[in-house]
Amino acid sequence: MTLDSTYGVPTVSLHTRPFAPAVRSVIRVNGMPRARLAFVPQPVMGKTPAELRAYVDGSDTITGRPVMQEVIEGLTRPIEADDPTDMVYERTTPRLVEPDSEENLHALFQENHWSDQLPIILPTEERVAEMLAHTSHPADEVVGHMRPTMFREYWEYTVEKVAVNAVMAGARPEYFPVILALAASGASARGSTTSSAAAMVVVNGPIRNELAMNSGIGAMGPYNHATATIGRAYGLLSQNLQGGSVPGLTYLGSQGNNYAYNNVAFAENEERSPWEPFHVQHGLKAEESAVSVFTGCRSTAFTLGVRETYWREHVRNMLRGMDPHESPTFLLDPITARQFIDRGGFNTKEKLVAWVQDNARMPAGEYWDYQLIQNYIYPRATFGEEPWASKLKAAPNELIPMFRTEDIHVVVVGGETNGYWRIMGCNYQKTVSVDAWR
Amino acid sequence: MAKLTVLNPMGYPPKITRKPLAPRLSSLEGKTIYLVDARFDDSELLLREMQGWFADNMPAVKTKLVQLSSVYTKDDPKTWEEIKRNGDAAIIGVGH
Numbered sequence: 001m002t003l004d005s006t007y008g009v010p011t012v013s014l015h016t017r018p019f020a021p022a023v024r025s026v027i028r029v030n031g032m033p034r035a036r037l038a039f040v041p042q043p044v045m046g047k048t049p050a051e052l053r054a055y056v057d058g059s060d061t062i063t064g065r066p067v068m069q070e071v072i073e074g075l076t077r078p079i080e081a082d083d084p085t086d087m088v089y090e091r092t093t094p095r096l097v098e099p100d101s102e103e104n105l106h107a108l109f110q111e112n113h114w115s116d117q118l119p120i121i122l123p124t125e126e127r128v129a130e131m132l133a134h135t136s137h138p139a140d141e142v143v144g145h146m147r148p149t150m151f152r153e154y155w156e157y158t159v160e161k162v163a164v165n166a167v168m169a170g171a172r173p174e175y176f177p178v179i180l181a182l183a184a185s186g187a188s189a190r191g192s193t194t195s196s197a198a199a200m201v202v203v204n205g206p207i208r209n210e211l212a213m214n215s216g217i218g219a220m221g222p223y224n225h226a227t228a229t230i231g232r233a234y235g236l237l238s239q240n241l242q243g244g245s246v247p248g249l250t251y252l253g254s255q256g257n258n259y260a261y262n263n264v265a266f267a268e269n270e271e272r273s274p275w276e277p278f279h280v281q282h283g284l285k286a287e288e289s290a291v292s293v294f295t296g297c298r299s300t301a302f303t304l305g306v307r308e309t310y311w312r313e314h315v316r317n318m319l320r321g322m323d324p325h326e327s328p329t330f331l332l333d334p335i336t337a338r339q340f341i342d343r344g345g346f347n348t349k350e351k352l353v354a355w356v357q358d359n360a361r362m363p364a365g366e367y368w369d370y371q372l373i374q375n376y377i378y379p380r381a382t383f384g385e386e387p388w389a390s391k392l393k394a395a396p397n398e399l400i401p402m403f404r405t406e407d408i409h410v411v412v413v414g415g416e417t418n419g420y421w422r423i424m425g426c427n428y429q430k431t432v433s434v435d436a437w438r
Numbered sequence: 439m440a441k442l443t444v445l446n447p448m449g450y451p452p453k454i455t456r457k458p459l460a461p462r463l464s465s466l467e468g469k470t471i472y473l474v475d476a477r478f479d480d481s482e483l484l485l486r487e488m489q490g491w492f493a494d495n496m497p498a499v500k501t502k503l504v505q506l507s508s509v510y511t512k513d514d515p516k517t518w519e520e521i522k523r524n525g526d527a528a529i530i531g532v533g534h
Binding site for chain 1: 439440441442443444445446447448449450451452453454455456457458459460461462463464465466471474477478479480481483484486487488490491495505506507508509510511513518519521522525526527528529530531532533
């Protein structure tokens with residue numbers, strides 16, 4: 001789009017068939033609804049040259065006309081005479097939904113993809129007002145902006161809009177400052193990626209006990225009202241306030257992700273952790289309350305305990321099994337946290353992180369061959385960006401680090417019924433004050 | 439049946455400002471077309487086949503295959519400037 005409109009170079013963009021609705025939507029919201037397009041079959045990845053030549057020789061999968069006819073005409077067919085290029089379209093969202101019966105409203109919310117396909121609490125003005133009473137911030141204050149992908153536009157939302165979604169999730173009004181903090185992060189829990197990612201939420205500080213949140217037995221499961229509904233609210237507010245999360249249009253996750261129902265929301269077990277809390281590591285005081293947001297949650301490895309003889313190999317195996325484009329967050333039961341100290345002397349989270357960074361390695365040849373590394377890291381490496389540019393110089397059999405230190409995290413959670421622990425593949429985004437939203 | 443009034447959960451979208459398309463070429467004969475690899479999921483391999491199609495079917499069209507300078511999520515003024523300076527048109531792919 002930039003090449004065509006800003007640089008004045010006639011351009012045709014090639015896409016694959018499943019993305020046709022999303023592509024048409026993106027060009028429309030970016031002000032170029034008549035951008036010239038051509039669609040080939042999916043997938044392109046992994047096809048032989050002969051198969052790809054057949055795509056080029058074949059038909060556009062949307063129009064049915066030859067692909068090359070679409071390409072050539074895309075570059076030569078004159079711009080439509082009636083194409084208005086100087087218009088600005090204002091858009092808005094009404095405050096209220098057309099009044100209707102309770103039954104019809106539930107159906108409407110589901111059909112509009114405003115829910116997570118589970119029953120919601122209808123956001124009446126009374127319920128929203130009760131939610132709003134639990135923050136000092138005015139209803140019309142802008143909280144933030146979100147979008148499902150970087151190719152779409154940012155949508156804006158207010159305190160009241162966040163309250164609407166918090167009510168829908170079944171959250172109690174006293175949870176509202178936590179939900180506002182999540183909304184203020186600007187990190188969508190409904191990011192659109194073909195990899196089907198979800199979010200993870202870690203809550204720290206006194207708010208955990210104020211809201212009777214669970215950091216012990218079943219903390220990451222459906223056993224606590226606060227974490228269940230706060231996590232759900234984060235998902236609902238993300239999908240609705242960013243402009244939607246509709247399959248094929250604003251959500252392209254190929255398989256979907258079950259973590260997305262509640263976005264793995266839990267409280268860190270600060271009381272039983274031998275280390276400093278996660279939010280303190282990120283600049284807050286222990287007596288402050290905060291939420292930390294992770295996105296790109298897709299994979300989980302787990303095991304029991306930290307064995308005496310082969311613990312290093314076991315941990316390396318778990319790390320080695322990850323896609324190196326993901327980053328590891330260790331979710332440790334307090335039993336396991338103490339075991340890591342016993343086995344390796346990691347009396348701080350930083351020491352454990354340093355050991356993980358140094359020991360999570362794979363041969364350079366294998367590293368560079370991962371598709372996600374080819375898509376997202378290799379181009380940055382060839383551009384000269386470190387630390388990846390230096391990794392390009394490694395011999396194929398040379399063991400190179402899979403992760404950067406700053407991408408490795410440790411959180412303590414669990415009720416000590418056993419020393420199970422996990423590595424969640426996800427990407428830390430930011431830590432946001434809850435107290436600022438009280 | 440009693441009717442309820444509820445609030446709309448959607449956020450506020452920004453305005454849309456239309457952007458112009460560049461004027462199209464009257465013909466591709468003798469022109470230079472840049473094939474721009476978005477560096478995603480083997481896009482380069484598809485564009486190589488398209489380059490081969492031009493060589494076989496429209497030999498009077500010059501094509502040049504280039505890659506984006508970095509990952510597709512980053513803007514690439516260096517490449518756009520080169521195409522504007524030395525090219526007449528562009529085909530970019532594959533955007534998924």
